[in-house]
Amino acid sequence: MGQLALPARRLAKEGRSESALRALVNASTTFVQEYLTLKGTTFQTNWLSGKLWGAAFPKASLTDKEHARMRKLMPYFLGHVSPNRYDGVWFEKAAAFLIEASYGPLIRAIAMVNRTAPSAVVP
Numbered sequence: 105m106g107q108l109a110l111p112a113r114r115l116a117k118e119g120r121s122e123s124a125l126r127a128l129v130n131a132s133t134t135f136v137q138e139y140l141t142l143k144g145t146t147f148q149t150n151w152l153s154g155k156l157w158g159a160a161f162p163k164a165s166l167t168d169k170e171h172a173r174m175r176k177l178m179p180y181f182l183g184h185v186s187p188n189r190y191d192g193v194w195f196e197k198a199a200a201f202l203i204e205a206s207y208g209p210l211i212r213a214i215a216m217v218n219r220t221a222p223s224a225v226v227p
Contacts, residue, residue: 108134109202121190125183128198132181135202136160153182177201
């Protein structure tokens with residue numbers, strides 16, 4: 105999952121912010137769907153990205169610091185940042201979050217626990 109953020113980073117380094125933003129949205133959508141599947145959380149594939157992120161990281165489960173961080177990153181994940189409002193620092197933080205979350209201990213632990221669980225995706 106985390107490797108999906110790498111093309112977005114490359115595009116950003118090339119100065120192609122509009123393409124980088126689109127690539128990051130695609131990576132974040134794939135990440136959150138995979139994350140929900142690994143957690144065993146039921147969701148519908150036609151849910152909007154904001155609803156998927158809300159199911160993956162409910163506000164009540166986040167600390168104030170985590171919630172503040174997510175509020176800054178969500179516009180990048182959801183595609184709500186226009187190229188003229190692009191901020192390279194926050195873009196990189198969003199990409200780093202996806203990579204960290206994808207390869208972090210939480211994902212590995214969830215994957216091990218749910219290895220035999222059926223898919224939670226509802227068509």
